[in-house]
Amino acid sequence: MAEADPEFPIQVEGVVNRFGEHVIHDGLDLTVRRGEILGVVGGSGTGKSVLMRSIIGLQIPEAGSITVLGRSITSAQDDADIDIRSRWGVLFQGGALFSTLTVGENVEVPLKEFYPDIADELRHEIARYKVMLSGLPDEAVAKYPSELSGGMRKRAGLARALALDPELLFLDEPTAGLDPIGAAAFDRLTKELQDTLGLTVFLITHDLDTLYEICDRVAVLADGKVIAIGTIPELLATDHPWIQEYFNGPRGRAARDSQERAGAGSGPTGDSQQGMET
Numbered sequence: 034m035a036e037a038d039p040e041f042p043i044q045v046e047g048v049v050n051r052f053g054e055h056v057i058h059d060g061l062d063l064t065v066r067r068g069e070i071l072g073v074v075g076g077s078g079t080g081k082s083v084l085m086r087s088i089i090g091l092q093i094p095e096a097g098s099i100t101v102l103g104r105s106i107t108s109a110q111d112d113a114d115i116d117i118r119s120r121w122g123v124l125f126q127g128g129a130l131f132s133t134l135t136v137g138e139n140v141e142v143p144l145k146e147f148y149p150d151i152a153d154e155l156r157h158e159i160a161r162y163k164v165m166l167s168g169l170p171d172e173a174v175a176k177y178p179s180e181l182s183g184g185m186r187k188r189a190g191l192a193r194a195l196a197l198d199p200e201l202l203f204l205d206e207p208t209a210g211l212d213p214i215g216a217a218a219f220d221r222l223t224k225e226l227q228d229t230l231g232l233t234v235f236l237i238t239h240d241l242d243t244l245y246e247i248c249d250r251v252a253v254l255a256d257g258k259v260i261a262i263g264t265i266p267e268l269l270a271t272d273h274p275w276i277q278e279y280f281n282g283p284r285g286r287a288a289r290d291s292q293e294r295a296g297a298g299s300g301p302t303g304d305s306q307q308g309m310e311t
């Protein structure tokens with residue numbers, strides 16, 4: 034099993050996941066660095082969400098080890114045994130908000146679960162603060178998810194993910210279904226949160242703009258493994274056909290051109306001092 038190292042809050046080694054005969058992960062290794070936004074990409078069905086679920090203890094791998102913030106997830110007996118669940122926040126695909134609760138009440142759910150003794154007034158205030166931190170107006174606190182736009186629902190889900198001041202943030206396709214302006218705004222918010230709160234972000238996405246704009250590194254899943262991990266220039270230096278097609282296809286080129294036009298050439302995709310791991 035991996036040594037606990039604060040510089041690497043997520044360490045995945047040799048993970049195997051399978052559903053019946055269908056092998057999803059076949060000895061997958063991944064190390065996430067503290068404070069980075071790691072983009073996770075791969076074709077549909079390559080197991081990005083299953084990997085995220087494994088890391089947060091919702092899917093028990095058949096083999097391998099997963100260590101999060103120094104604790105073994107794979108040797109936990111059950112969900113309750115994972116006593117670090119309060120140190121991460123998760124935005125599931127679609128937001129996964131409780132439809133019968135207001136946005137504020139949704140954000141209060143994890144607060145009630147982990148800190149049942151907080152006074153009601155303080156809990157309301159914390160929830161209100163998280164809603165505003167996620168870029169929603171004050172009045173959104175009292176609204177039900179059905180009264181919000183798709184983009185606002187994502188932000189509400191983010192507010193709930195931030196409820197417990199997590200160190201790790203898991204985002205599963207956060208910009209899917211958003212218009213380009215809403216998606217860019219969500220990207221900026223994610224980046225700001227990383228910068229101001231010092232979060233480490235595990236971000237599953239198909240959105241090339243997100244990868245170019247805010248990801249420090251990108252991990253590519255294929256054939257049951259992470260086949261490459263690095264900055265986009267580092268990935269482009271490989272000759273893997275899927276990587277080439279993904280980043281050098283028409284959409285990849287458009288995203289890169291857009292980032293260059295925005296003058297972000299010295300940003301996270303261009304200034305890495307780190308070598309690529311494969």
Ligand SMILES: Nc1ncnc2c1ncn2[C@@H]1O[C@H](COP(=O)(O)OP(=O)(O)OP(=O)(O)O)[C@@H](O)[C@H]1O
Nearest residue numbers: 052055057075076077078079080081082083084237
């Ligand atoms: N609980 C489950 N039971 C059976 N098969 C499952 C289960 N969860 C996921 N799978 C299968 O595992 C594979 C990987 O699923 P996963 O959702 O991780 O893919 P993904 O890479 O996130 O895909 P996408 O980009 O389309 O969201 C898929 O073939 C899926 O059908």
